[in-house]
Amino acid sequence: MTNLKSQIPNLKSNHGLFVGLVTLDLIYLADCTPKNNQKIVATDYTVAAGGPATNAAVTFNYLANQATVLGVVGCHPMTQLIRGDLANYKVAIADLEPTTDLAPPVSSIIVTQATGERAVVSINAVKTQASNASIPPDILQNVDIVLIDGHQMTVSYSIAQMAKAKNIPVVIDGGSWKPGFEQILPFVDYAICSANFYPPNCHTGEDVFAYLGGFDIRHIAITHGQKPIEYLSCTKTGMVNVPQIQVVDTLGAGDIFHGAFCDYILKESFTDALALAANIAADSCKFFGTRRWMDLK
DSSP: OOOGGGGSOOOOOOEEEEESOOEEEEEEEESSOOOTTOOOOOSEEEEEEESHHHHHHHHHHHTTOEEEEEEOOOSOTTHHHHHHHHHHTTOEEEESOTTOOSOOOEEEEEEETTTOOEEEEOOTTTTOOOOGGGSOTTTTTTOOEEEEOSSSHHHHHHHHHHHHHTTOOEEEEESSOOTTHHHHGGGOSEEEEETTOOOTTOOSHHHHHHHHHTTTOOEEEEEETTEEEEEEETTEEEEEOOOOOOOSOOTTHHHHHHHHHHHHTTTSOHHHHHHHHHHHHHHHTTSSTTTGGGGOO
16 A cells, blocks of 8 residues: 555645643544443553644645644653654654643543544633743744644733734634634635534634624634535635445544645635645545554554
């Protein structure tokens, strides 16, 4: 089988800053999710760094770029697993709280073998919020694009403002609505949202497009899994088809889509970037876990 990376042209390497959640993901493949008081045996498992911004950074770096994750990692012994995984994929870490000894957020994930659907239990970044004072100086030096996942909202607000002032494009990963996004939206160039992203008083996709358009965001997309992507680009609306595949695991597909989008939007049109990112995300769904798709031989 051909390695996907060998198909990537040797172009100028871009630098992306990915702001948000850093977790430790414990991922199990099983026949089903357990019921109350039931024990099940997994058929496979893997451990990786996780979080929307983190998985997007790994993908962006894989596509012949340089990626930095800006989030809270700390010095708890469990963070060595996070650091080891990101070092393996050559992703840099800008740690907002390097001296904290709190355990990192841990996600426990069960992937159902027959369908590729996943069940997730996670604490997210609710206990690891950082302040503006933690932002490293010159964090945007030589950065070509910024992605914000909304899990470090205070820091993200400052980064979005600074990026706008430097004409660095800002992408948001709108997996779900989070309070504080409304402050960041005026600085956003690309809003890439899931079908579960509903701002206040929004109940339909049309509502979401209208709400985000009210912040003068010129490029908006809503993904729907294996269904076509809806988009609004400079008043033009349309649909982008996504590849139809035999799904093994959907875990992280949205994160991988966002990381690939950040790569392609720096050299392609909005609709082409969506289509190419959908191809990468679909390839990732053919393999268990969030990393094995990158290790094709």
